Amino acid sequence: MLAALCSAFALSQSFRTMAAILAPPLQREFTLSAQQLGLFAGAFHFAFGALQFFMGMGIDVYGLRRTVLVAFPCAVAGALISAFSQQFGLLLVGQVLIGIGCAPAFLVCTVFIARHFPPERFAPVSGLVLGLGSVGMLLTGTPLAWLVEAASWRAGFVALAVLSVAAWLLMAWKVHEPTQPGSAARAQAKLSMWQAMLSYGALFRLPHTLGILMLASVTYASFISLRGLWLGPLLVERHGFSLVQSGNIALAVSVVGMFGPPLFGRLDPGPAKRRQRITVCTVLVAAGFFLMAFAPSAGIDVAVMLATGLLSGFIVLQYADTRGAYPPEMTGRAMALFTMAMFLGVAFMQWFTGAVASMASAHGVDPFAAVLATIAVLLSAGVAGFAWLPKPPRVY
Template sequence: MNEAVTPKDAIALPDRLNAKSATLVFLAFAAAYFCSTLLRAITATLAPVLTQEFSLQAQGLGLLAGGYFLGFAAVQLPLGHWLDRHGPKRVILWFLSLAVLGCLAFSAAGSFTGLLMARVLLGMGVGACLMAALTGYRRWFDTPALLRANSWMLMTGSLGMLASTLPVQWLMPLIGWRALFWCLAALVVLSMAAIAWLVPRWRVAPAASPSTPALSHEAGYAAIWRSRYFRKMAPLAFFNYGGMVAIQTLWAGPWMVRVAGDTPLESATGLFWINASMLVTFWSWGLVNPYLARNGWPATRLIAWGVPLSLAVLAGNILAGSATGWPGWALFCVTSSVMGLAQPAVGMSFRAALAGRALSAFNLVIFAGVFVAQWGLGLLVDAFSALGLAQGASFQAAMTVFLCCSIAAYGYFISVNADNSVQ
């Protein structure tokens, strides 16, 4: 399990965990990420209630859902520094305390402004959930375990999104959406207790010797932005991956209601099956990805083959219009899941001392894309409606703009020759 120490990595010597400790650490981080994705996706299920109670149009709903990602993206660059310096445990506990406040603020909001501010605070509060875990895994897990843990964290995220659909739909008539956020605050507190108890403290890197540069103290993000491989992956992360998350966590729901003619319960059921499909998909990636990597199918090659399939499915969904229900959007999300392999690939392309900054910078690109897609699709739907298009045609036109951006991002990806060898 132990790695040989090279001068390049001497400043960030990995502290490999045994199987039992690694499992407990994974479960603690997974509990927090479950809460994070439940809060991320819950807007899609609450959309009919919030639209009616606060008289929201498509752009307002998109901005409300995107507020989470705005807060999330805003903390990613300082987060990377803090993770490399203070370690995952200390950082995530501070951040999750903001998430608890965000849940309570959302439950008490009496206006759209209050809801939006609470969503931004929620996004900031859960902004460390995945990055803290992946930074710890980069040091504590070997490569096969790291690849598997990344996919299974995304599987846990799908479980959280699953919980945001039918379970939320069933609970709302019983306790109301405001009391629901008190329950979510309690779940976040429980995940904080698990992390405080189970996650090891971060070992501070030793001072550099004359023959070993102080890699852990490299300032800023210059090495990240200079990476040709990072720049190769960034447009796909912004448009293709960010857009997929925007559809999964918001726009699949309104499409099913406003284009396909489903009821709110049918839409919530559809979202349930979309997220169930993603849960099975990421579980499967966790099983097969280490095998594929050993046999000549690294992340970059899988992405090159997988993204065109997702673009073809998206085009088919747009053309089908009102005939596209949850199976079409589930297939789009499943075929887009190959982009989930990009995150560990980017993290492993940098030294362990830069892992927190590399992962957070890449996450910033993804969630900036989610925010732009969630709000932008709402703006486009309203704009096309104002031009006289019917509601269904407005959604189709907005999705067509997204498809064109995704095709351009893929074109850039295949035009750049770069691999993920360690920087």
């Protein structure tokens, strides 16, 4: 069942990172500015993040299977609308629909793991799922670049629509709702949609929630803004790479990124030192972005991209930290809130860095240096909040 759920997560990884390769042809066809390009990439993540509240409630009230099977067809519809769109506005509508369809894709995996694996297995199993899900990013490296050059960017959307139909059929065949033992299951069964909505307030009243959300909103956002949006334009425009060469680098970053989550999951130090390791990893990633911003060279940029791909695996430790910060009956909504912060953070960072790039170009400043430095500053602010704001009083 987890493998079937992971197939939808892998497709969501493809959808959220395809902008890095599609950016040059989309800019040519629709005459897009950097800000519009950021809006295109961010539309998926805004819809994805905004729906996490409701997906968490749906999982807690109606179950994993019904939630993902009802939502995921929207991704197919959005991909087909994007493939045949003739206007930028319609392309954005397609991205929003894809974001809605993919909204429960990773959340159902994390909640499934939290409910049906012991707490000490959460980080290793989540890391494995994140690694397997990264297969979706492999598709949006060299394969997508080759398909775009051989056919068009529209063919990329059609291919992902076909794969999404296959993933939906696999989930419909394999996934059922297993019985949850114990009092937590009985509490879930009696929970109404209205009670689930009101219970989100309890999460916000806990003092440690703010620090968790501040970091959640920038860590994954930094990686996806690089891999899913700026990698292609940066290599093509800053260093003169071809689209296929950029696709090769994107593929390499994705391959390296596949090993990060399982590695960090297996090396999880446990509750006592987990938050310290999260802080150190975030600082290292921020330093890498500062280096790319102010020491521009093809070798440095590619090396930091690869290192970021590996280090991004520490995000699995953030999930484990969130899993342990709230009682079991709040798991679905806590994970939904965390995931919402992650993807609204991606949407904001992609839109904001697009605006920064446009402003930098207008003032004669290297837009890529401005974008990379902005990401580094946002990472620094997020990790400061995580380290200095109140910490969870106990581990569940």
